[in-house]
Amino acid sequence: MSFRVGIDVGGTFTDLVALNSETGEIINIKVPTVTKKISRGVANALNEFLGFKRVRRITLLIHATTIATNAILGQLGLELPKAGFITTKGFRDVIEIGRQNRPELYNLFVQKPRPLIPRRYRFEVSERIGAKGEVIEPLKKSELDQVILKIKREGISTVAIGLLNSYINPKHEVDIEREIRRRVNGVFVSASYKVSPEYREYERFSSTVVNAVLMPIVSVYMEELIGEVKEIAGEISFYVMQSNGGMASALSICERPISMIESGPAAGVVASAYYGELLGLKNILSFDMGGTTAKAGIVIENRPMLTHEYEVGGRVHKGRIVKGSGYPVRFPFIDLAECSAGGGTIAWIDEGGALRVGPVSAGADPGPACYGKGGENPTVTDANLVIGRLNPNYLLGGKMKIHRELAERALKEKICAETGLSMEKAAMGIIKIANSEMAKILRIVSVERGYDPRIFNMIAFGGAGPMHACPLAEELGISRIIVPLNPGLFSALGLLTSNLSHSFSRAIMEKAHEIDVERVEEVFEGMESKGKEILVREGVQEGEIIYLREMDVRYVGQSYELTVTVPKPLTQGTLELVKEMFHEKHRSVYGYSVRGEDVEFVNARLTAIGKLGKPKLMEKEAKKPGGINVSPETIRPVFFEEADGYIDCPVYLREKLPNGFMVSGPAILEQYDTTTVVYPKWDAEIDKYGNVILKFRGNGF
Numbered sequence: 001m002s003f004r005v006g007i008d009v010g011g012t013f014t015d016l017v018a019l020n021s022e023t024g025e026i027i028n029i030k031v032p033t034v035t036k037k038i039s040r041g042v043a044n045a046l047n048e049f050l051g052f053k054r055v056r057r058i059t060l061l062i063h064a065t066t067i068a069t070n071a072i073l074g075q076l077g078l079e080l081p082k083a084g085f086i087t088t089k090g091f092r093d094v095i096e097i098g099r100q101n102r103p104e105l106y107n108l109f110v111q112k113p114r115p116l117i118p119r120r121y122r123f124e125v126s127e128r129i130g131a132k133g134e135v136i137e138p139l140k141k142s143e144l145d146q147v148i149l150k151i152k153r154e155g156i157s158t159v160a161i162g163l164l165n166s167y168i169n170p171k172h173e174v175d176i177e178r179e180i181r182r183r184v185n186g187v188f189v190s191a192s193y194k195v196s197p198e199y200r201e202y203e204r205f206s207s208t209v210v211n212a213v214l215m216p217i218v219s220v221y222m223e224e225l226i227g228e229v230k231e232i233a234g235e236i237s238f239y240v241m242q243s244n245g246g247m248a249s250a251l252s253i254c255e256r257p258i259s260m261i262e263s264g265p266a267a268g269v270v271a272s273a274y275y276g277e278l279l280g281l282k283n284i285l286s287f288d289m290g291g292t293t294a295k296a297g298i299v300i301e302n303r304p305m306l307t308h309e310y311e312v313g314g315r316v317h318k319g320r321i322v323k324g325s326g327y328p329v330r331f332p333f334i335d336l337a338e339c340s341a342g343g344g345t346i347a348w349i350d351e352g353g354a355l356r357v358g359p360v361s362a363g364a365d366p367g368p369a370c371y372g373k374g375g376e377n378p379t380v381t382d383a384n385l386v387i388g389r390l391n392p393n394y395l396l397g398g399k400m401k402i403h404r405e406l407a408e409r410a411l412k413e414k415i416c417a418e419t420g421l422s423m424e425k426a427a428m429g430i431i432k433i434a435n436s437e438m439a440k441i442l443r444i445v446s447v448e449r450g451y452d453p454r455i456f457n458m459i460a461f462g463g464a465g466p467m468h469a470c471p472l473a474e475e476l477g478i479s480r481i482i483v484p485l486n487p488g489l490f491s492a493l494g495l496l497t498s499n500l501s502h503s504f505s506r507a508i509m510e511k512a513h514e515i516d517v518e519r520v521e522e523v524f525e526g527m528e529s530k531g532k533e534i535l536v537r538e539g540v541q542e543g544e545i546i547y548l549r550e551m552d553v554r555y556v557g558q559s560y561e562l563t564v565t566v567p568k569p570l571t572q573g574t575l576e577l578v579k580e581m582f583h584e585k586h587r588s589v590y591g592y593s594v595r596g597e598d599v600e601f602v603n604a605r606l607t608a609i610g611k612l613g614k615p616k617l618m619e620k621e622a623k624k625p626g627g628i629n630v631s632p633e634t635i636r637p638v639f640f641e642e643a644d645g646y647i648d649c650p651v652y653l654r655e656k657l658p659n660g661f662m663v664s665g666p667a668i669l670e671q672y673d674t675t676t677v678v679y680p681k682w683d684a685e686i687d688k689y690g691n692v693i694l695k696f697r698g699n700g701f
Contacts, residue, residue, distance in 0.1 A: 002059045004615060005049065006495030007042050008264055009033055009065040016045040017492040021059070024618030027052065028489050028673075038067060039225040046232050058233050060612075062495040063225070064241040064263040071217050072116075072210070072313040072327065081216045084156040085122040085209060086147060086176060088164040092122040095205050101324030103315065113313060113326060116213050121156060123147040125176070133169035144176060148183055158188035160212035162205040167197040167507045188215040195256065196330040198603050199507050203309065206328045207258060210312060214257035222250045237539065239500065244332040245270045245304050246501020246609065249538045258329050259503075261312050264491065266334040269297035269304045271494030272459045274614065275484060277302045278689070285442060285456045285478065288491070289465040292342040292361045296441040297334055298449065298456075305449065307335045308505075308552070308563065308605075316340070320444065332503045332607070335449070337441035341434040343381040343464040344368055347411075349418040355426070357433040369410035370402040378414050380434050382407035383427035384467055387639035388646065389677050391670055424639050432641070435468055439475050446476070450588035453478055461490035463674050470665075470679035470694065471641075481682075481694035485617075488673030500538055500610035502531050505603050511556060512579060512599040521570045523604050524549055531608025540610030552603040553582040555594060561602050562586060619688045620659035628661050633670075640666060642680055654692070661686040664697075 003018040016029040029048050034041040042063070050058075071080060085092065096115045104110045125144055128137040151159060159180055166173045170193030177191045190212035196204045222240075229238060239247040243262040253260050265288075272286035276299055284299035298305045310333045314326025320337065340359035344367060347357045357380065362368055366375035368382050370392075384390045385407045392404045408423060415426040446453040454477035460469035466483045473481050484490050504527040508520060528547050535545050549568055552561035564581040567574040579599050587593040632650035639646050647666050654671040662685045665678035669692060676692055678684045685693045 002057050003027070004060045004062070004496045005046075005058050006062045006267075006492045007045055007064070008267060008492040008495060009038055009041065009063075009067075014041040014045050015489050015492040016049055017486075017489050017496065018049055018058075019493070019496045019615050019617075021615050024616050026486070026493075026618070028486055030489075037224075038065065039221065039228045042225060043228040043232060046229065050233065058236050060237050060239070060496075061229060061233070062239050062241060062247055062498065064267050064491070064495055065221075065260070066264050067221055068214050068218060068257055068261045068263075069312060071214060080116065080213050081157045082155060083117045083121065083209070083213045084151055084154070084159045085117045085205075085212075086159060086161045086163075087122065087124060087205065088128065089124040089126045091164060091201070092119070092124050094202055095122075095209055098202055098206075099324065103322045103325035112324065116209050116327065117160070121154065123150060127163065127172045129163065129165040129169045129172060131165055131168070133165070135169070135171065139172045139175055144179060148180060151180070151184055151187070156187070158190070158212045158215050159184075160190045160192075160205075160208045162192040162201070162208045164201065166191075166193050167199055167204065168509075170197070188212065188219070190215060195258065196505070197507060198330055198505055199509060200330075203328045203330050207330045210327050210329050211256060211258045215254065218257040218260070219254045222254055226250060241267055241270075241495055241498065242501065243310070243334060244306060244501060244503050244607070245273075245334050245498060246503075246607070247495075247498050248500065248502060252502070252534065252538075256331075258312075258331050261329065261331075262310065262333055262336070265295055265336055265338075266304075267494035267498075268295065268461065268491040269299065269334045269336070269494070270498050271461075271484075271490050272297065273299045273302055273304050274494065274497035275459055275482060275691075276457070277614075278617070279482065279687075279691075281457045281480075281482075283451075283456045285446060285453060285458045285476075287438070287442065287458055287460045287462075287465055287469060287472065289438065289460075289462040289468060290342050291344045291463060292340070292363065293338050294341045294438045294441065294462070294465075295336050295338045296438075296445045297336050298445040298451065300451070305335045305445070306332045306563075308332055330505075332605075335445060337444040339437045339441050341380070341437045343379065343384075345380050345434065346377045347379065347383070347415060347430045347433075348377070349415065353419065355415065355419060355421075355429050355433065357430055358437070368402075368407070370404065370407040372401070372403045372406060376410060376414075378407065378410040378426075378430065380430060380464070382410055383430040384464075386411060386427045387424055387431075388637050388649075389467055389639075389668070390675055391636070391651070391668075428639065428641055431468070435471050435475070438468065439472055442472060442476055450585070450590075457482060459484065461487035461674075463488045466669075466674050466676035466692070468677075470677060470682050473694075473696065474679070474681070479696040483674075483676050483692035483694065485690040486673060496615055499612055500535055500540060502534050502608045504530060504606045504608070508551070508601045508604050510601055512575070512601065515575065515601055517570050517572055517575055520601070520604060524566070524568070524570065524606060527604070527606040528608065531606060535608055535610040538610065540612075544611045546609050546611065548607040548609065550605040550607075551578060551601050552605065553578070554600055554602060555586075556598045556600045558600075562589065563605065566604075617689045620686070620690055628658055630657060630661055632667075636668065638666060638668065638677075640680060647680070657686045659686055659688050659690075 127139040192208040196207040241263040286297040311326030366373040368379040549566035583593040637646040667678040669676040
């Protein structure tokens with residue numbers, strides 16, 4: 001049998017999900033991540049998978065990894081290379097000065113992120129391109145010769161090139177790039193006209209610098225990984241998940257490594273979009289709660305929502321990236337909000353005697369107190385265990401023993417003794433605070449983006465997501481929750497449902513009454529031609545390529561833009577439609593629109609998508625005419641905040657539940673990688689794919 005294989009490398013485990021494209025059979029494998037040699041962990045997972053007798057070959061391998069982010073954050077074994085930066089005379093400090101954004105507004109001693117390229121390796125050349133693309137001052141070749149000599153003498157291995165106004169006319173960047181490649185052997189080169197051809201010098205320069213420092217690291221990693229895969233599985237199609245939710249070949253990733261910075265988290269939202277399409281649900285809130293963090297994303301009309309700027313290495317506060325705390329990167333990223341609320345998040349008492357949860361996590365080692373690995377601090381997992389929501393004998397299908405008495409001791413000593421709260425009140429306090437933080441990130445990607453969460457369905461996954469989904473949905477007014485078959489491996493499944501995708505952008509910078517629609521149409525056609533060239537090289541048939549056109553639009557005088565869809569072809573008539581869509585989106589996001597104001601078109605964007613065909617999932621047999629009668633494994637008292645006490649709940653093993661099985665909450669559904677808590681006002685049903693469909697009935701007890 002042939003399989004599609006997705007491998008997602010995390011900090012603790014490397015997850016492998018294999019899907020038989022013909023039957024829909026899924027094989028799940030978890031192996032420890034080898035942090036000092038990530039490719040070895042991938043190889044271990046592949047070897048275990050290929051050991052199954054029914055596996056004959058792998059037709060497609062898709063990979064997601066956080067190696068790019070970890071390198072910027074300074075992970076050991078991923079030291080940044082010696083890099084150089086070439087820019088217009090007088091502008092070498094732009095990447096250090098940045099913007100006025102301060103990560104801590106009232107801190108007089110705040111430290112900005114250290115420059116990725118020291119000042120002594122930032123070189124200037126005399127040249128100037130005007131704002132309209134005209135050559136004001138030609139490139140001075142003698143200065144470039146001196147810069148190239150310094151690059152050789154200093155042993156610089158990767159070079160970023162960012163010149164003023166090169167997004168309009170890249171002539172001088174092209175000349176510099178060509179000379180460096182010709183005269184310096186083995187050097188990596190990253191030019192801003194290829195990486196981010198958009199205005200705003202700081203963001204464009206920063207994107208190019210981040211790309212440059214990642215190129216050697218990612219290239220070496222990909223070379224090692226491809227070698228390992230080839231040795232184990234032979235010649236197979238190998239792709240990497242990008243932060244925009246699409247896949248790309250390893251060669252494309254090595255040229256533009258900034259495209260894979262958030263590849264792992266993106267996969268969960270891609271999987272949510274696939275499930276929405278599978279179940280006929282167009283609007284999805286993606287909720288992923290793991291051991292350390294919780295993440296939220298949004299899918300509109302079966303398309304994950306994107307943002308076009310991200311700060312890699314930045315801090316997160318209340319679900320939002322703290323502006324000025326990281327390195328800006330201009331590339332499409334799936335729009336995610338994140339908070340420090342996972343199963344291992346630690347609860348504590350502050351100096352004022354208030355109960356707090358996070359942001360510190362117990363991680364995998366020592367982990368929550370109940371793991372028995374030496375952890376002494378109470379966590380969200382300990383709280384769920386104490387009030388009966390977790391089975392101490394059934395974590396990881398019974399393979400992992402957890403200790404209720406250790407969880408109780410941690411809560412009693414660290415929380416109850418300090419506050420005077422009972423064990424149950426302390427545990428529920430921890431859960432409510434965690435839920436409050438997670439509700440905020442769900443609002444960030446919905447309400448703050450101009451969408452009403454009540455019209456959405458929630459897909460809850462991650463090891464802890466299904467335990468907390470019901471109260472979060474109630475708070476946001478969501479009436480339907482989908483818990484997929486294997487929530488703990490759902491992100492890896494997303495790798496198998498994605499298409500090949502490449503994103504392009506070009507600066508327009510014209511007001512609506514001055515725009516030359518024919519020139520803009522030529523810009524779109526040029527990007528389409530480039531996208532087709534890359535996708536055909538990656539093995540996609542021309543008939544399987546689709547193009548999504550967008551433009552960044554704003555009112556004249558505004559500092560930031562909104563992205564709207566652009567019809568094909570662009571004519572004076574369709575331009576008016578684009579303007580109307582902008583007015584409507586502005587009203588949706590900000591509560592008002594000003595149709596009398598002049599509109600400015602800033603950037604043209606194109607996504608070229610190569611369709612690979614969606615895999616099908618295995619369906620369960622339909623329920624029999626005689627009905628379904630499944631007895632619970634046991635009855636367990638579980639504390640619920642609505643009852644302010646314990647309720648005896650039936651506990652079911654999910655793998656035993658057939659298609660059509662229904663139960664009214666409160667109830668507990670246990671499985672290998674998660675526990676689903678069905679709250680009192682909810683009903684649970686198993687659909688034909690084995691998903692748990694939770695529906696709000698609102699009757700309570």
